[in-house]
Amino acid sequence: MNAHDVVITGIGLVSSLGEGPENHWRKLTTPGVKPVLEAERFAPYTVHPLPEIDWNLQIAKRGDQRQMETWQRLGTYAAGLALDDAGMKTNEALCATMDMVVAAGGGERDVAVDSDILAASEQRSDRDVLLNEKLTTELRPTLFLAQLSNLLAGNISIVHKVTGSSRTFMGEEGAGVSAIETAAARIRSGQSTHMLAGGAFQTEHADMLLGYELGGYLHRGDWKPVWQRQGAEGGGVVTGSGGAFLVLESREHAEKRGSRIYATLGPVLSGRSRRARGELKAGIEALLDEARLPNGELLAISGASGSHKATAAEKAVFDAVPGIAARGFSTLTGHMKEAQFPFAVALAALAVHHNAALPPFEASERAFAGATQTVLATAIGYHHFEGMALVSAP
Amino acid sequence: MTKFTDHLGRPVVAVTGIGLVTSLGKGKAENWAALTAGQSGIHPITRFPVDHLNTRISGMVDFLPSSSKGASALTYELAETAAHEAVAEAGIGLEDFGGPLFLASPPMELDWHDRFALYNSGKETPAPERLLEVARGLNSLDMFETSQFGSIADRLADRFGTTGLPITLSTACASGATAIQLGVEAIRRGEAKRALSIGADGSATAEALIRFSLLSALSTSNDVPEKASKPFSKDRDGFVLAEGSAALVLESLEAALARGATVLGILRGCGEKADDFHRTRSKPDGSPAIAAVRAALADAGLSEDEIDYINAHGTSTPENDKMEHMSLSTVFGERISRIPISSNKSMIGHTLSAAGAIEAAFSLMTMREGIIPPTINYDNPDPAIALDVVPNVKRQAKVGTVLSNSFGFGGQNTCLVMAREPG
Numbered sequence: 001m002n003a004h005d006v007v008i009t010g011i012g013l014v015s016s017l018g019e020g021p022e023n024h025w026r027k028l029t030t031p032g033v034k035p036v037l038e039a040e041r042f043a044p045y046t047v048h049p050l051p052e053i054d055w056n057l058q059i060a061k062r063g064d065q066r067q068m069e070t071w072q073r074l075g076t077y078a079a080g081l082a083l084d085d086a087g088m089k090t091n092e093a094l095c096a097t098m099d100m101v102v103a104a105g106g107g108e109r110d111v112a113v114d115s116d117i118l119a120a121s122e123q124r125s126d127r128d129v130l131l132n133e134k135l136t137t138e139l140r141p142t143l144f145l146a147q148l149s150n151l152l153a154g155n156i157s158i159v160h161k162v163t164g165s166s167r168t169f170m171g172e173e174g175a176g177v178s179a180i181e182t183a184a185a186r187i188r189s190g191q192s193t194h195m196l197a198g199g200a201f202q203t204e205h206a207d208m209l210l211g212y213e214l215g216g217y218l219h220r221g222d223w224k225p226v227w228q229r230q231g232a233e234g235g236g237v238v239t240g241s242g243g244a245f246l247v248l249e250s251r252e253h254a255e256k257r258g259s260r261i262y263a264t265l266g267p268v269l270s271g272r273s274r275r276a277r278g279e280l281k282a283g284i285e286a287l288l289d290e291a292r293l294p295n296g297e298l299l300a301i302s303g304a305s306g307s308h309k310a311t312a313a314e315k316a317v318f319d320a321v322p323g324i325a326a327r328g329f330s331t332l333t334g335h336m337k338e339a340q341f342p343f344a345v346a347l348a349a350l351a352v353h354h355n356a357a358l359p360p361f362e363a364s365e366r367a368f369a370g371a372t373q374t375v376l377a378t379a380i381g382y383h384h385f386e387g388m389a390l391v392s393a394p
Numbered sequence: 395m396t397k398f399t400d401h402l403g404r405p406v407v408a409v410t411g412i413g414l415v416t417s418l419g420k421g422k423a424e425n426w427a428a429l430t431a432g433q434s435g436i437h438p439i440t441r442f443p444v445d446h447l448n449t450r451i452s453g454m455v456d457f458l459p460s461s462s463k464g465a466s467a468l469t470y471e472l473a474e475t476a477a478h479e480a481v482a483e484a485g486i487g488l489e490d491f492g493g494p495l496f497l498a499s500p501p502m503e504l505d506w507h508d509r510f511a512l513y514n515s516g517k518e519t520p521a522p523e524r525l526l527e528v529a530r531g532l533n534s535l536d537m538f539e540t541s542q543f544g545s546i547a548d549r550l551a552d553r554f555g556t557t558g559l560p561i562t563l564s565t566a567c568a569s570g571a572t573a574i575q576l577g578v579e580a581i582r583r584g585e586a587k588r589a590l591s592i593g594a595d596g597s598a599t600a601e602a603l604i605r606f607s608l609l610s611a612l613s614t615s616n617d618v619p620e621k622a623s624k625p626f627s628k629d630r631d632g633f634v635l636a637e638g639s640a641a642l643v644l645e646s647l648e649a650a651l652a653r654g655a656t657v658l659g660i661l662r663g664c665g666e667k668a669d670d671f672h673r674t675r676s677k678p679d680g681s682p683a684i685a686a687v688r689a690a691l692a693d694a695g696l697s698e699d700e701i702d703y704i705n706a707h708g709t710s711t712p713e714n715d716k717m718e719h720m721s722l723s724t725v726f727g728e729r730i731s732r733i734p735i736s737s738n739k740s741m742i743g744h745t746l747s748a749a750g751a752i753e754a755a756f757s758l759m760t761m762r763e764g765i766i767p768p769t770i771n772y773d774n775p776d777p778a779i780a781l782d783v784v785p786n787v788k789r790q791a792k793v794g795t796v797l798s799n800s801f802g803f804g805g806q807n808t809c810l811v812m813a814r815e816p817g
Contacts, residue, residue, distance in 0.1 A: 045526075067673060100668070104564070105543060106501045107501065107502075107503050109503075111521075111522055114509070114521065115520065115521035115522065118509065118510070118513040118521045119521065121510050121513065121514065122514065126443075127506075127507075127510055128442045128443045128600065129443050129445045129446075131442075131506055131600055131601070132442075132443065132444070132445050132446040132447055132600055132604070133445070133446050135600070135601055135604045136446045136447065136604055136607075136608075137446075139604065139605070139608060141608035141609060144605040144606075144608070144609065145609075145673050145674065145803070145804070148501065148566075148803075148804070149501040149543075149564050150501075150564040150565055150566045150569075150802070150803075150804045150806060151673065151803075151804045153668075153804065153806070154668075154673060154803075154804030154805050154806070155673075157668045157669065157670040157804075157805050158670050158671070158672070158673070158805070161670050162668070162670075163667060163668040163669065163670050163682065163805075164667070164668070165666040165667065165668060166565065166666070166668035166804075166805065166806045167563060167565055167572060167576075167806075168563060168564045168565060168806075169561055169562065169563050170499075170501060170502075170543035170544065170562045170563065170564055171542075171543045171544025171547065171560075171561075171562045172542060172543060172544050174544050174559050175543065175544070175562070177559060178559060178561045182561075182576075185583060185585065186579075189582075189583045191579070191583075206522030206523070206525070206526065207504075207522075209526060210504070210525055210526055210529055210541070211541050211542070213526050213529040213530050214504070214529045214532065214535075214537050214538035214541055215535055215538035216529075216530055216532070218530070220530075234530070270558060270559035271558065271559055272548065272551055272558065272559045272560065274552065383538075383542065384542075384544055384545075384548050385544060385548075385559055386559075387559070
């Protein structure tokens with residue numbers, strides 16, 4: 001116990017399963033719970049769509065809502081849930097001194113404008129002139145900011161008044177890992193007392209799918225659980241819309257204001273295996289070593305994406321450690337890219353908080369009868385970057 | 395005896411390598427010569443046609459092999475070129491840097507030329523489906539890599555042998571300063587002995603230009619390009635979109651001296667404060683910018699009286715320059731009219747994600763060379779902004795400390811305080 005321990009005091013979650021930590025916990029602990037799937041709109045790809053959301057609950061002004069595309073709105077909403085959960089929302093003094101790290105993507109383009117330009121390109125050889133002609137007249141001026149990476153954080157400042165500092169990390173799952181890692185490091189060093197960290201991903205947009213499919217990463221055909229996609233058509237990733245934000249505090253800060261502590265955030269580890277050289281499996285093993293896992297049975301909340309190589313490597317590592325029982329939550333939520341690691345840490349914190357394990361999400365996940373004093377969270381990037389964290393009882 | 399810890403007991407952070415590319419040229423020497431001669435790098439756009447565009451000038455970097463190969467390729471080359479110069483100057487192995495990487499770079503999007511190529515290799519189905527169909531048949535990851543936000547840092551990490559998971563970040567126009575701040579913090583926390591901080595931006599595409607144009611942010615003074623960027627002038631009419639990069643090798647002073655490295659300057663303090671007012675406009679009372687400057691001074695352990703020179707954000711937009719003056723006046727009081735303050739952007743334009751890093755590099759050189767680069771195009775001073783902008787001609791001066799400001803769209807403000815000598 002140390003005054004500068006990092007504790008988790010607020011959790012904001014949104015996924016196809018619904019919103020809020022308790023709602024997620026209830027669904028995820030219901031044996032045999034079925035994923036929410038949308039197989040038609042983006043066929044041959046299946047996605048886990050957003051649940052119905054009343055944006056007004058976290059973003060009071062319609063004007064603010066209009067200034068954001070869905071991804072920013074989703075992130076701002078999930079951030080609001082986390083602040084609410086921590087009892088900090090509308091506490092101006094706390095928000096004004098709160099530091100923030102957001103893991104962001106971006107790039108929700110105007111599909112109608114793009115489609116129009118592409119259609120016209122079939123008849124035109126002067127495509128650069130065509131671009132100028134169309135973009136100058138058809139682009140909505142506010143769209144640029146409404147889809148820009150650092151403006152998720154910008155909107156969180158505007159809507160929730162979080163203004164201590166604002167940083168945006170980019171880079172797929174790795175951005176989420178670095179966001180949590182940096183936030184924790186700032187608190188441990190005494191540089192910050194309370195932080196908001198997390199991310200969001202909105203997959204229901206053709207460009208968001210294209211970001212995976214340019215590398216052939218998306219699973220096609222019938223939906224399968226995340227560990228069962230090897231050898232199936234496509235690249236193994238089924239995406240989902242969602243967001244996860246955490247309020248992290250120093251133990252001292254949390255105790256002083258009497259806040260509920262879900263769990264303590266232990267070591268946060270990150271890595272960049274040179275995968276082209278076949279180093280991923282060894283890289284994951286090295287992170288596990290560094291994490292210094294407790295002896296005995298251990299529940300692992302895995303952010304495995306389904307991406308064939310990465311998920312096979314993670315599975316092989318877990319299968320070789322007898323005490324580990326992994327739960328691949330993407331089976332139920334889909335892969336949420338930048339939000340994947342914050343989501344994994346949030347679920348680990350809930351398992352610690354409830355002192356209960358999550359049941360297997362599919363037949364290949366083994367039963368777990370051990371304690372959840374300490375739970376592992378992972379995010380092995382579908383293409384690059386890896387991270388892990390240990391979450392323990394307060 | 396040299397003191398290796400600062401006023402808060404943290405390791406002092408030294409700069410031991412600097413690399414630079416802007417529209418003025420490649421490398422520190424070329425850039426410094428042009429900058430102190432008051433030369434402008436702003437020129438007519440030739441990379442793409444300018445039909446239908448209100449702004450037809452920029453500070454693009456047009457002389458690199460990747461200049462015509464899209465934002466991802468050019469941003470990588472800019473970053474690689476600057477980092478190469480910085481790491482070589484620091485005297486560290488070029489393939490074994492041995493510290494973390496912090497990269498400020500623009501958000502990545504699939505290039506329009508690739509979008510056209512995908513679309514026109516398929517047929518019949520509507521655009522969104524067609525792009526996906528063609529994409530899944532590609533036999534190369536080249537296009538994929540250009541669309542991933544983490545790819546440039548991933549490649550740089552391979553190239554220079556940086557350690558761990560590289561961080562790619564964006565705080566809009568403050569990004570370059572944030573990359574430096576992250577490096578400083580990693581060293582202060584004892585996580586690393588050295589860090590490589592890079593700001594690079596090669597994203598001046600037609601679409602980027604149009605987006606800023608639609609926000610009425612850009613100068614339309616097309617006729618005499620080198621006169622377009624005119625910070626603090628009465629007739630300033632927007633910023634000039636530009637490209638460039640800078641890299642700093644940051645090291646704990648103790649580690650730098652232990653290996654006999656030349657110390658080029660000290661990163662004394664970093665401060666930040668977010669604005670909650672509006673997506674593109676700053677709070678009318680300037681309180682976030684004021685708080686960011688004060689936080690940087692406090693972090694550096696310096697008082698307002700101890701800043702010798704200010705490297706302004708100075709974008710040449712009506713809003714920024716007015717607010718920057720107002721904020722600085724609040725912090726520095728009536729002394730602000732006597733502190734020299736200049737805007738590098740008058741010559742190189744606004745390099746967006748790279749700006750904070752480039753201006754930190756120039757700030758360090760200003761102290762080392764004892765020469766303050768001018769604010770050029772200061773022919774028509776704004777009477778509401780009473781500042782010593784080092785008008786039009788460089789000035790020799792002994793500069794021991796610099797404040798460098800970066801204020802971003804989206805309300806992200808970061809200020810750096812640098813010093814010539816330790817403690």
